[in-house]
Amino acid sequence: xxxxxxxxxxxxxxxxxxxxxxxxxxxxxxxxxxxxxxxxxxxxxxxxxxxxxxxxxxxxxxxxxxxxxxxxxxxxxxxxxxxxxxxxxxxxxxxxxxxxxxxxxxxxxxxxxxxxxxxxxxxxxxxxxxxxxxxxxxxxxxxxxxxxxxxxxxxxxxxxxxxxxxxxxxxxxxxxxxxxxxxxxxxxxxxxxxxxxxxxxxxxxxxxxxxxxxxxxxxxxxxxxxxxxxxxxxxxxxxxxxxxxxxxxxxxxxxxxxxxxxxxxxxxxxxxxxxxxxxxxxxxxxxxxxxxxxxxxxxxxxxxxxxxxxxxxxxxxxxxxxxxxxxxxxxxxxxxxxxxxxxxxxxxxxxxxxxxxxxxxxxxxxxxxxxxxxxxxxxxxxxxxxxxxxxxxxxxxxxxxxxxxxxxxxxxxxxxxxxxxxxxxxxxxxxxxxxxxxxxxxxxxxxxxxxxxxxxxxxxxxxxxxxxxxxxxxxxxxxxxxxxxxxxxxxxxxxxxxxxxxxxxxxxxxxxxxxxxxxxxxxxxxxxxxxxxxxxxxxxxxxxxxxxxxxxxxxxxxxxxxxxxxxxxxxxxxxxxxxxxxxxxxxxxxxxxxxxxxxxxxxxxxxxxxxxxxxxxxxxxxxxxxxxxxxxxxxxxxxxxxxxxxxxxxxxxxxxxxxxxxxxxxxxxxxxxxxxxxxxxxxxxxxxxxxxxxxxxxxxxxxxxxxxxxxx
Amino acid sequence: xxxxxxxxxxxxxxxxxxxxxxxxxxxxxxxxxxxxxxxxxxxxxxxxxxxxxxxxxxxxxxxxxxxxxxxxxxxxxxxxxxxxxxxxxxxxxxxxxxxxxxxxxxxxxxxxxxxxxxxxxxxxxxxxxxxxxxxxxxxxxxxxxxxxxxxxxxxxxxxxxxxxxxxxxxxxxxx
Numbered sequence: 037x038x039x040x041x042x043x044x045x046x047x048x049x050x051x052x053x054x055x056x057x058x059x060x061x062x063x064x065x066x067x068x069x070x071x072x073x074x075x076x077x078x079x080x081x082x083x084x085x086x087x088x089x090x091x092x093x094x095x096x097x098x099x100x101x102x103x104x105x106x107x108x109x110x111x112x113x114x115x116x117x118x119x120x121x122x123x124x125x126x127x128x129x130x131x132x133x134x135x136x137x138x139x140x141x142x143x144x145x146x147x148x149x150x151x152x153x154x155x156x157x158x159x160x161x162x163x164x165x166x167x168x169x170x171x172x173x174x175x176x177x178x179x180x181x182x183x184x185x186x187x188x189x190x191x192x193x194x195x196x197x198x199x200x201x202x203x204x205x206x207x208x209x210x211x212x213x214x215x216x217x218x219x220x221x222x223x224x225x226x227x228x229x230x231x232x233x234x235x236x237x238x239x240x241x242x243x244x245x246x247x248x249x250x251x252x253x254x255x256x257x258x259x260x261x262x263x264x265x266x267x268x269x270x271x272x273x274x275x276x277x278x279x280x281x282x283x284x285x286x287x288x289x290x291x292x293x294x295x296x297x298x299x300x301x302x303x304x305x306x307x308x309x310x311x312x313x314x315x316x317x318x319x320x321x322x323x324x325x326x327x328x329x330x331x332x333x334x335x336x337x338x339x340x341x342x343x344x345x346x347x348x349x350x351x352x353x354x355x356x357x358x359x360x361x362x363x364x365x366x367x368x369x370x371x372x373x374x375x376x377x378x379x380x381x382x383x384x385x386x387x388x389x390x391x392x393x394x395x396x397x398x399x400x401x402x403x404x405x406x407x408x409x410x411x412x413x414x415x416x417x418x419x420x421x422x423x424x425x426x427x428x429x430x431x432x433x434x435x436x437x438x439x440x441x442x443x444x445x446x447x448x449x450x451x452x453x454x455x456x457x458x459x460x461x462x463x464x465x466x467x468x469x470x471x472x473x474x475x476x477x478x479x480x481x482x483x484x485x486x487x488x489x490x491x492x493x494x495x496x497x498x499x500x501x502x503x504x505x506x507x508x509x510x511x512x513x514x515x516x517x518x519x520x521x522x523x524x525x526x527x528x529x530x531x532x533x534x535x536x537x538x539x540x541x542x543x544x545x546x547x548x549x550x551x552x553x554x555x556x557x558x559x560x561x562x563x564x565x566x567x568x569x570x571x572x573x574x575x576x577x578x579x580x581x582x583x584x585x586x587x588x589x590x591x592x593x594x595x596x597x598x599x600x601x602x603x604x605x606x607x608x609x610x611x612x613x614x615x616x617x618x619x620x621x622x623x624x625x626x627x628x629x630x631x632x633x634x635x636x637x638x639x640x641x642x643x644x645x646x647x648x649x650x651x652x653x654x655x656x657x658x659x660x661x662x663x664x665x666x667x668x669x670x671x672x673x674x675x676x677x678x679x680x681x682x683x684x685x686x687x688x689x690x691x692x693x694x695x696x697x698x699x700x701x702x703x704x705x706x707x708x709x710x711x712x713x714x715x716x717x718x719x720x721x722x723x724x725x726x727x728x729x730x731x732x733x734x735x736x737x738x739x740x741x742x743x744x745x746x747x748x
Numbered sequence: 749x750x751x752x753x754x755x756x757x758x759x760x761x762x763x764x765x766x767x768x769x770x771x772x773x774x775x776x777x778x779x780x781x782x783x784x785x786x787x788x789x790x791x792x793x794x795x796x797x798x799x800x801x802x803x804x805x806x807x808x809x810x811x812x813x814x815x816x817x818x819x820x821x822x823x824x825x826x827x828x829x830x831x832x833x834x835x836x837x838x839x840x841x842x843x844x845x846x847x848x849x850x851x852x853x854x855x856x857x858x859x860x861x862x863x864x865x866x867x868x869x870x871x872x873x874x875x876x877x878x879x880x881x882x883x884x885x886x887x888x889x890x891x892x893x894x895x896x897x898x899x900x901x902x903x904x905x906x907x908x909x910x911x912x913x914x915x916x917x918x919x920x921x922x923x
Contacts, residue, residue, distance in 0.1 A: 713805065
């Protein structure tokens, strides 16, 4: 029977990415002597290697093997854990991710980065931990004291039944070096007694190799419990220089078969870590576009990914469905012979049904909810890298990572958050000297916090750095012509300037941030999710960016309104207030613009029937109702015929079968099965502006033609 | 109105129906319908369902031939009045007015759109060879929508190209 392995690839990929995430976060926590952490990193690497081997992703296997070897040395205490090693391991994790992504997409990967990391890994592995000197040739001498092993392999008879084939093991061993073996068939019973499914042989193997004992044992890992295994090292008696030359080339192709000659040259040149570091930074610079592209691709793919749901959530769902079934059967029994006496029972039954449906809806929505730690997980690494790049000292504090958020929102909030954290690290946190001089702790703190507030989730990115200098922002805005020099702005208006396209107060542009591209994108992304961003800052104390997001994108609280014969839904979050129009407060200004005085504000009135070209009887302003909505800091009054109920609606896209419609963000299905459009408030404001400009242009054009006629 | 039932009603005369199974599996079946008095046809495999006319929800500022959207079992389906789109006959909504819901599967997405027609008439079995190109004299229906013509008894049936029908022409907001 053959099993189609490819059906397991998606779960392998998913597990691998999880494993990589685990490796990354554990590596960042790695401290000297923390064996448990090393073990879990090692286990993650090992299962990725095993899986990749099974599915034939050779590149991944090869690379992970190197990583594993290094980890193994750490695990056995043969190597001290230095920050340099951790860096290399972190980079290796990146490479593994690249390789696995390439394997998934069947695509090319960033060869340079992988090869460079490979050579650095190999170089690090070459460093014998016990020796003080970095001299490689000495290490080889040290390593080649043992040139091979005699292996006694006596499997249990049932070994073959567990799906292990000794032949595979021998092939794997043969790849490590020169292998000779002899089979021992003393246990072989007489032909009539042989059970064809049992294994009666045992072997004695001699392997000439320079790899460690652990690696050989690893090959036997799967059969360890079902065999007797003895490894006896063969001491190298002829420890001469000639031997080194023979062994050295043997090691190279085995450990880094992807390496070209050029790379070998590079790796020897890179012996001193300073050069290696310098090269790494330049290579990383050139790699930025490539990795950015990869990320896009990964994101595009991730959209259709699967989701892991806790069993408790599923159980809850099943319970609710059970209750729903009971209610349904109760109602249908009631309906079988119904008379007016049973109205009370019917009402209570319907109430129960309502309750069940609501709970069911809530728990189905909860399935889409993931703890925000999924989005936060990448930040420890990011801050770690930024700290190295900027040479500042900083730590990341994460709070509220169990706060749950809709999966779609989570996927889209990641990038804006990265931007905010980068800004905090680059512009916010000062260098150590400045911090000390200001009497602050040397180490800067960036904190990420998430919590629920009403129906929203709030994500805070806070730093205890320099804060935002209002004057600098103002000066820059004046310089860029965004505001008049003598404009008086409120605090929040000043901070809003930060989100203008092309705005940057950074004195110099670094490769991390400061180009002024980004904050406007951050704001746009957050707005497209139906959220908003708030800035608080105290000069010298730090700043805080607060992102408010709706919990989910699939459902929204809406106010149903009637315009003519149509029903529309206005998102409740956008509504400031609804009111009956008082004729005295209506002002007509500058021609045909109608303003409504709402306390201190003048709100332009926008009749929906005009905007959407609908027929309605209710065209007189004073008979209609006004729903004041706000978006982008602009208030407008939507004129509607009537206010109906408030209810939660499920958002359906119009784009699937039709196209995006101006002023409409989607559609929903109402209780009676009819479709109602959901108004897109920012879109409507935009439309109204465009229409006004159009009308104005037409008017001036009209005037121009009139004068032309007069001239004729 | 059920397609399956209609398919059963095919008169037993051609060799296609003699082979029995063939008429289910062959792609050469077309659903014909009436616009004014003219016969049109679409590939039957694209037909999702045939509904009676119901007043759809209007889409703001849409062209007049897009009547709006309806809820088809939780899917939002736009409704296009073919008579208005092709300017054939009168767009009157009677009891016999029906909506043919077509789903077209293109490379990366599928689109479901309902088309208002005067009446559904028949299912035709057509050999590919019998489809003749339409004369290039034009008419109300743009040439890109016409896949070809077939002669059925003494009438001419226009086969419409579903892929082109399904394309939503971006329309600008008219002020």
